[in-house]
Amino acid sequence: MLVIGTGGREHALARALALDPSVGAVHVAPGNPGTATVARNHPVDPMDGASVADLAVELGADLVVVGPEAPLVAGVADAVTARGIACFGPSGAAARLEGSKAFAKDVMAAAGVPTARAFVCTTPEEAAAALDELGAPYVVKDDGLAAGKGVVVTEDRQAALDHAAGCEQVLIEEYLDGPEVSLFALCSWNETTGATVYPLQPAQDFKRIHDGDEGPNTGGMGAYTPLTWAPEGLVDEVLETVLQPTVDEMARRGTPFAGLLYAGLALTSRGTRVVEFNARFGDPETQPLLALLDSPLADLLVGAATGTLADVAPPAWKPGAAVAVVLASRGYPESSSSGEVIGGIAEAETVEGVHVIQAGTAPSGDDVVTAGGRVLAVVGLGEDVAAARATAYAGVGLVEFEGVQFRTDIAAGR
Template structure:
């Protein structure tokens, strides 16, 4: 079986790494990939948004299955293009992918489906948004409608902070067209968790609950990032909570999408707030999270290739989806200055020594080989050092032992991943 994985981050390296363990898989390509994916796959220099070039490559190489990592090509409709040519591809088509592509679409669908979510209003006029905020209770949440790499959300503590968010999103267009409309919603309180599920349009198979760390600073302070680390299991989200999220949030959403005539197939990621009234859905993503994928795939005991094929064939009820009862922790090592401006091309050392540690894997995100073959940084989030253990403490100790062996100038990482555990 030949598989193409689309993407270049730590999530895609983890997907390739897990696929390489399948006896069904004889060849993996990754487009465009990074220095880590090159160790388990053949990198292909095609941009994730060059859908036509990806289609041509898949047809020419007779790829059996394509797996899409990032959200942008899914939101742009890559699945629709591939399926129109009879090509097998894992991920939701364009319309269901609007669960992530449009906060307005997502919130309205949740409301219609009876999914518990924060009360909200939609605005396409900044002045009307300001008038609403003048009468609002704080704190309050301001969200850009469109995709913003996980950064288009502001939890405003007062009117001034909320008004600034409205101005930046709608008038200054810091997120481009994604800020043409905004959602303003009540601020829920409680611990957060991510519950991801494999979905074939009919069957839902939830993964373990995972908790990630979005903010750059320790103690969950500072600006949001793409994610600075994650861990499982989550003490406040045992299997009973996962079951409740599946029943009250994921399954009704899948049913509502199926009723439109275009079933959801792929990974559906529910970001939930565990409130006093039970789990509420904050947002949906239409793919594996990053760095949640690194944790989930380290603990997945079943064959990922079989699961992805079953999703495409609407046979998910026929394959096992089993996760280890061990703990896993992933720590993201980032370039100095991230999520602001940062330097690239910085040489890296120590990975070989770190990878010799027990129950540890290093997933590359922003890395490449320079002209001399030296491993150098090539992004904001550089590596996700991931380890498992019989206990959370053991997994965390192993992950940070690995981090301690890796060196590059300006390297930054949070030292408190899993502090809520």
């Protein structure tokens, strides 16, 4: 197995694959110090499709797993499959579901998927008219990839206009009330059986940097699963009204979607609505989800990549709960510090039920140092969410680096 990427999602994927008895070897390109503990790292640019494909051929990889969105949108999966190697991750054409929010809205409209009313704007005048039409709170989204930080939700009309002015093209959407839920689905497609969609169990992440959902959006400061408060039948409803219609519409367009489809959902007073689609595992929800997955990960990923997912048993889950708490560097999300020595990772992992997933880290001699905004995630397991949360924060208390930021309310009250 060859996992492509540098972050926490890739460390979590590599760790789960390394624990799978059917997997003989795990490689990561380029990886981080965390992935090096469970796999062999290779210094390959994840955006260079030809180099990724060359490495896959050299290793004799049975499967390439592309973690981040940017390589998928750039067509790295296409470069790998062109060399005859199975790849988990959609084609560049299908990854437009994440790469362009305007494209995703068009697909949802054609498929009858419930989502927020929206306007695509390219000029200040169009943005101003859309803001006035929809009213506050204002929701302004960069149309392209923005690493989870391209969205502004504000009561301040001028702040909304300023964000729009900084983007070539934006979506201005109606505000969706209610809690948000992340629902991932493994997808495969072949010409005989069509699309197969296996939803995972729902999770919830926390986007704002500070407690109480205050401060700017980040790539995610923590997540947990399961959601005991989610409405009964939510997964079946979303499969029927969102996931299956979307992959069917993508196939109808001649760009079948295979890989991981992520539906960000708002459980509004008017029903379930799609906030956004992503074309890959979300970070940090992947960390607690994979910690509870009770099925061999390799079988599911290979099935999705090769169009044979229908022949694989649907995902099964361990009892209990998992909570992930992200530790970020000083200045994040506006900036990030680097080179701060990280202590306590090994100590945290001595706590029963804790493992640490590295993201923005780098080696420095015998030390591991910070090298990005979101540095690592401490994952805690427990018999329920409260117990998993207590375990995770027990681990957090043992990790230290200068300027560390983390929320103290991940999964609180659940």
